Amino acid sequence: MSEHHDIDHVSGRATTGHEWDGIKELNTPLPRWWILTFYATILWAIGYWVVYPAWPLVTNYTTGLFHYSTRASVADELASLEALRGEKMKVLGNASLADIEKDPALLALARARGRTVFADNCAPCHGTGAAGAKGYPNLNDDDWLWGGSLDQIMQTIQFGARSGHSKASQMLAFGRDGVLKKDEIVTVANYVRSLSGLATAPGQDAAAGKKIFAENCASCHGEEGKGNREFGAPNLTDQIWLYGSDEATLIETITNGRAGVMPAWSGRLDPVTIKALTVYVHSLGGGK
């Protein structure tokens, strides 16, 4: 429009030459830098279409010269992470469980790896903090059904409990299968409560309870009720109760039996990961 060189006499500036009711429009062109930037963005967009995925096709899309995709870049990053991790994990693989726990750097590494693996695989039953729940052991305490040493923990993780890959053990359903009568179950339940110093119901005969216990329970739980880690039979004399210590729960336990199952992990997790997980679980409460 620069051919219209009418000058607006008030502002002294050029007009576009357009006139409405005697009012002329001042010529205010876009700044040159703005126009150039605008053209540059158009050129940039064309370049972008060429090198990056841009246009949807019927069943596909234009991949561009760079063949970029977010999925591929994630896969790349994961692969490089695995490579990086592999080197560090090799050190864990070569060290013994006890050595890992004694070396602060290895311990930190194993705990870091173990924590994520625990959250991914173990937390659904044992809880994110490994505090357990009814029927699922708390891994922070010092009571271990299958043993709390580093080796025993690793064995439990590898083969599970009653998973078909480990030692078979089964608590009988004493009531349901008719081994014990109802009143006998109540008597032995009260006797079991007395083992850890809990109050017993009035009128219960401790001697009778002891006799029933010796005949039916002691083979797994031991004469004194201290349990047996070979069979995963819990210690009945301590303060920790997997299912509950009140009379009703004990009667239910004895009537129907208990047999908590934990899957075997050796097929699902690689040996080094299991090692890290073992150290992590052991570090929660120091095992025992």
Added chain:
Amino acid sequence: MSLPMNRNITPNELMSGDDDDAPLYVPHKKVYPQRVSGSFRRIKWGLMAFCLGVYYLLPFVRWNRGLGAPDQAVLIDFPNRRFYFFFIELWPQEVYYFTGLLILAAITLFLMNALGGRIWCGYLCPQTVWTDLFYAVERWIEGDRRERIKADSGPMTAMRTARRVLKHFLWLMIAWWTGGAWVLYFSDAPTLVRDLATLQAPAIAYIWIGILTASTYLLAGYAREQVCVYMCPWPRIQAALTDEWALNVTYKYDRGEPRCSVKKAFDLRSLGEKVGDCIDCNQCVAVCPTGIDIRDGAQLGCIQCGLCIDACDTVMKKIGRPTRLIGYDNDINVQRRIAGKKEIFKPIRARTLVYASLIVIVCTVMLYALVTRSLLDVNVLHDRNPVAVKLSDGSIRNGYTLRFLNKRGFDRVIAIDIDGPANAQVHVVGADSVIPDRPMIVLSRDTTTELRVLVTASLDGKAEKTQPIKFRVTDIGLGEAASAVDHFVMP
């Protein structure tokens, strides 16, 4: 400076096709500063040598910190998150010291400004120092002011082209070495120099050298005074901070006006008439690196480098008049001289006292913080899930994560004691206690160590639901101690 936003456009301008809006930027006029000598020029050479010397050579200064620690006196170690400054080693959590340094720098700038105007701009600012250096190179290669003006307006001869190429080559070498020195602050300097020379240095080093080469070359070679006039915020802030007592480079118009030629002045003086000392020789304008006329009074473009003082003094000596027609002065004294009163200077006044005492206070606080900072520290984080664990014998255990900071340059053994529930036992996962219930662990030098600590206590049902617990950490060699407080929680 009035921006010609609403100027009237003459028809001639329009006919020449120049119908763009009025520019926001005054067209650049190339400045050709003339060679000058004198006391301020000497000060500037000295400060330039000092500033550049420190900048270029500091990375090569060594400082022994013992085996395994970097021996570079000043090093910003980003990968290991450490800052080394001679005997000081700072961790990331101590970065607030830099806040103190920045506050100190700002107040020092204010004090300088209250005493002698734009001392920073004229003598110390990197833009000034490098531009001055680039001008020196330009004068050396292409000649003084008049030769350069002549060359620029004349035809492009082979000689001129050769000189120009040489000048830009030297400029680029200076700029390149400026960028090179910069990266040396971030890595071991001798190693990095070797790696750079053998092209084995990390890409980031070359990229930063490239960036700083470009910025030095462009800012000192091309942008020059435009940086001071258009880009830098300090002149604007400075104008708001100054007062009537601050000494600035000033043309003493009470002495200089009315201007007239040497001969005319001689004639008029012999007639007993009052004439000014300024002979309008324009030397003050010729030497000015920002191309302004100091006789127009205080202005944004003046960086107060004092070169016009040198130029004017040279002329005054030649014509046998007193020197310092231009000098460090203020309007108050100009007015007092006009009124026939004695000059007064007030370097000590409320403003300078406040700035000086602020500097002392900030320095003291920083020094105190530095001297009393702990080189052994411990933080504690209570397990969130589970909060407390009941053990088979009925006792209660709480798990904690303890993070130890050993800021010393050597490994040390620390003992952990707890003040908390009665008969509480403490166990560090992965560490065997030599002394029962007093675990000792080794903290590696200059690092953080994170450990899991289990505290077990037999408490009866009447115990408080939560009770305070304090972890005390003692360096068994040096006796340095630190502690952290948390809670012991019952289920």
